[in-house]
Amino acid sequence: MNTPDEEEVTAEGGHGAVPVTGVETGQGEKPSRRTWPLYEVFVRGKRGLNHVHVGSLHAPDDEMALHNARDVYTRRNEGVSIWVVKADDITASSPAEKDPFFDPSADKVYRHPTFYRIPEEVPHL
Amino acid sequence: MSVAMPETDERVLETGFDATIAADQRIEPRDWMPEGYRKTLIRQIAQHAHSEIIGMQPEGNWILRAPSLRRKAILLAKVQDEAGHGMYLYAAAETLGVDREELTEKLIDSKQKYSSIFNYPTLSYADIGVIGWLVDGAAICNQVPLCRCSYGPYARAMIRICKEESFHQRQGYELLLAMANGTDEQKRMVQESTDRWWWPSLMMFGPPDGDSPNSQQSMAWNIKRHTNDELRQRFVDMSVPQAEALGVTLPDPELRWNDERKAHDYGEPDWEEFKAVVAGSGPANAQRVAHRRRAHEGGAWVREAAQAYADKQAARKNEARKAAA
Numbered sequence: 189m190n191t192p193d194e195e196e197v198t199a200e201g202g203h204g205a206v207p208v209t210g211v212e213t214g215q216g217e218k219p220s221r222r223t224w225p226l227y228e229v230f231v232r233g234k235r236g237l238n239h240v241h242v243g244s245l246h247a248p249d250d251e252m253a254l255h256n257a258r259d260v261y262t263r264r265n266e267g268v269s270i271w272v273v274k275a276d277d278i279t280a281s282s283p284a285e286k287d288p289f290f291d292p293s294a295d296k297v298y299r300h301p302t303f304y305r306i307p308e309e310v311p312h313l
Numbered sequence: 314m315s316v317a318m319p320e321t322d323e324r325v326l327e328t329g330f331d332a333t334i335a336a337d338q339r340i341e342p343r344d345w346m347p348e349g350y351r352k353t354l355i356r357q358i359a360q361h362a363h364s365e366i367i368g369m370q371p372e373g374n375w376i377l378r379a380p381s382l383r384r385k386a387i388l389l390a391k392v393q394d395e396a397g398h399g400m401y402l403y404a405a406a407e408t409l410g411v412d413r414e415e416l417t418e419k420l421i422d423s424k425q426k427y428s429s430i431f432n433y434p435t436l437s438y439a440d441i442g443v444i445g446w447l448v449d450g451a452a453i454c455n456q457v458p459l460c461r462c463s464y465g466p467y468a469r470a471m472i473r474i475c476k477e478e479s480f481h482q483r484q485g486y487e488l489l490l491a492m493a494n495g496t497d498e499q500k501r502m503v504q505e506s507t508d509r510w511w512w513p514s515l516m517m518f519g520p521p522d523g524d525s526p527n528s529q530q531s532m533a534w535n536i537k538r539h540t541n542d543e544l545r546q547r548f549v550d551m552s553v554p555q556a557e558a559l560g561v562t563l564p565d566p567e568l569r570w571n572d573e574r575k576a577h578d579y580g581e582p583d584w585e586e587f588k589a590v591v592a593g594s595g596p597a598n599a600q601r602v603a604h605r606r607r608a609h610e611g612g613a614w615v616r617e618a619a620q621a622y623a624d625k626q627a628a629r630k631n632e633a634r635k636a637a638a
Binding site: 198200203206207208211212213214215223224226242243244245246248249252259260263264280282283 | 341343344345351352355356357359360361364365368390393394397400401404405407408409410411412413414415416419424425426427428429430431448451452455469470473477517519520525527528531537541591616619620622623626627
């Protein structure tokens with residue numbers, strides 16, 4: 189670890205100029221106290237649109253998660269509806285097996301409209 | 314997070330990662346990534362988040378003394394945005410396998426830092442305008458390219474942040490315009506504040522490219538898109554006409570248009586001061602961290618109470634379910 193006056197500094201992040209050496213990352217460390225669960229937040233921008241993932245937050249319970257999500261993610265009318273879901277409750281496909289997992293759809297060109305050749309003069313197709 | 318695996322597998326994964334970067338595509342949280350990439354991002358995003366959180370203090374200092382209800386409401390909204398930006402960034406950092414609570418502890422234990430700019434005090438109300446104009450203006454120069462950063466969650470957080478920064482810069486500039494059209498004393502305040510913040514704002518872009526070896530790797534990984542000097546030049550060129558419109562002089566005798574380069578030449582910031590401020594001997598370092606610690610520790614009972622309430626509600630729900638069964 190470098191001493192402070194040998195510290196290397198660069199413009200990382202928005203406000204620039206922070207040390208880049210001798211900074212602990214805290215990877216793999218777990219907090220000693222019990223912490224609030226992580227929630228993923230989804231916002232419906234306006235009526236007619238899907239809910240879209242916008243980020244995450246921590247909260248002690250579902251209701252607080254919803255209130256915090258409103259304060260953090262919709263300060264400028266970004267949403268008309270919010271979902272919060274405990275991150276632990278989400279099941280996801282694994283990126284490592286993404287090729288075999290999505291293989292079944294890769295070789296079925298006949299599922300796309302462009303697969304079919306229709307004479308150009310036929311309208312509305 | 315990392316699991317020991319045969320070397321060939323690791324090489325296959327690395328090839329995939331390199332190909333994604335070469336194609337200028339995004340890396341997503343559960344993708345394999347080199348340890349160095351992960352560490353660089355954690356450090357950068359965490360310290361970026363800390364900068365937003367600490368950044369609330371110099372401006373929060375003026376909320377009670379803002380001269381009108383309109384200015385108070387604006388400043389309050391701005392400081393609240395900074396908190397929001399910190400939250401977006403902590404959320405992005407967590408996708409890399411660190412815990413938000415841990416990051417806060419590292420900040421108040423000074424094991425992670427924040428941007429040197431927030432170690433300067435806000436001495437006059439004109440500083441609120443100049444921070445919006447110059448400090449947020451410099452931040453925008455740094456942040457806009459980060460919207461195309463190779464790490465997906467960071468890039469997406471930056472898009473939200475950049476949308477909001479525009480309000481920050483414009484409210485600051487408008488405040489200065491009002492003062493620049495005001496009394497002689499108000500005009501003097503704007504000039505005095507510009508004189509204090511100009512050089513620290515230039516330093517926000519970091520040391521000259523030759524002294525910034527870390528930047529190379531970050532650029533190869535598509536985390537950083539422009540060099541420190543490129544961004545600094547862009548900022549200087551943007552700021553000159555804005556200063557003219559305000560009728561203030563930027564405190565650099567070497568600042569002039571270079572017709573050959575089609576850009577402004579400018580003087581060298583005082584890098585010794587810069588190093589001292591980053592190393593912790595800036596005017597407000599100790600105060601900023603102590604204040605953050607006080608807020609964190611003073612708020613502990615609220616977090617505990619919320620947890621106790623959540624536990625009680627969960628227990629009641631459980632009992633009701635049992636009774637119904």
